[in-house]
Amino acid sequence: MSGIYTLDAVFAAMLLLSAALLAVTVRYLTTPHYTIPADYLADLVNEPEFLTAVYSSDVATVEAYLNSLIPYPYNLTVYDGNGNKVFSVGVPLEGTAASVTLGGWRGESRTLTLSLKVAAPVRP
Numbered sequence: 001m002s003g004i005y006t007l008d009a010v011f012a013a014m015l016l017l018s019a020a021l022l023a024v025t026v027r028y029l030t031t032p033h034y035t036i037p038a039d040y041l042a043d044l045v046n047e048p049e050f051l052t053a054v055y056s057s058d059v060a061t062v063e064a065y066l067n068s069l070i071p072y073p074y075n076l077t078v079y080d081g082n083g084n085k086v087f088s089v090g091v092p093l094e095g096t097a098a099s100v101t102l103g104g105w106r107g108e109s110r111t112l113t114l115s116l117k118v119a120a121p122v123r124p
Helices: 002-030 039-045 049-055 059-069
Strands: 032-036 074-080 085-090 098-102 112-120
Touching: 039 049, 039 059, 039 098, 039 112, 049 059, 049 112, 059 074, 059 085
Parallel strands: none
Antiparallel strands: 032 112, 074 085, 074 112, 098 112
16 A cells, blocks of 8 residues: 555656756746847947948948847837937847947937847847
């Protein structure tokens, strides 16, 4: 009779262990990992043609620069000096943003703030 209880206990332990492993595996597969994209934003701001595209609101060129630099989903939003959205490129993302405020470009004194979010791949 004690063998039956031992077999039940082993079966229950295996069931709990497999459920726990499944839960951990699913968590890592579905939880997005966000990274602070300051390095990407620094690279973009150092490109004169990118800044020209931002100040002229050339969304196609801005998007081309972002697609060539960032291999992950991203969102770049540009705001004017009053905090109004000028344009946004990419997909809606939650997470930490890197931001930079530009005081002007090539004789234009208009203040713009660039806010970049990047969703990096899931890391265990």
